[in-house]
Amino acid sequence: MLRLGFPVIGVEDVARATEFWTAALNLVATQDWASDTWRTLAHPDGSGFALAVMRSESPVQTHPRLHLDLFVDTTAEQEAEIERLVGLGATRVDWDSYPPESDFVVLADPDGNAFCVVDLSVAPSGS
Numbered sequence: 001m002l003r004l005g006f007p008v009i010g011v012e013d014v015a016r017a018t019e020f021w022t023a024a025l026n027l028v029a030t031q032d033w034a035s036d037t038w039r040t041l042a043h044p045d046g047s048g049f050a051l052a053v054m055r056s057e058s059p060v061q062t063h064p065r066l067h068l069d070l071f072v073d074t075t076a077e078q079e080a081e082i083e084r085l086v087g088l089g090a091t092r093v094d095w096d097s098y099p100p101e102s103d104f105v106v107l108a109d110p111d112g113n114a115f116c117v118v119d120l121s122v123a124p125s126g127s
Contacts, residue, residue: 011054011055062114086093093106
């Protein structure tokens with residue numbers, strides 16, 4: 001039976017990406033399939049894999065077709081998490097495609113991969 005595994009993020013620096021994403025999402029790096037070019041990240045409670053980072057030589061896409069959405073429940077939490085993530089090494093992206101009254105903010109991880117921090121209290125599904 002086919003089933004979804006976990007998202008894999010292509011990065012230039014596996015160690016740096018592992019440090020960022022484990023801190024950002026409260027994950028732990030596992031030894032499963034670990035190498036210089038791959039790290040699997042899991043939930044600390046042992047409930048399973050969450051994400052992986054893989055060495056990639058392809059360039060970062062400015063407008064990626066696939067990206068991570070990270071959810072928060074309030075605008076205050078969104079602001080606090082953005083500041084925390086920037087403190088961990090994320091950067092704010094000068095996004096040219098924000099809709100009016102956007103519920104998300106675009107950041108990039110230390111390798112330049114875009115991701116969104118979505119405030120569910122103002123998201124269309126939260127209305």
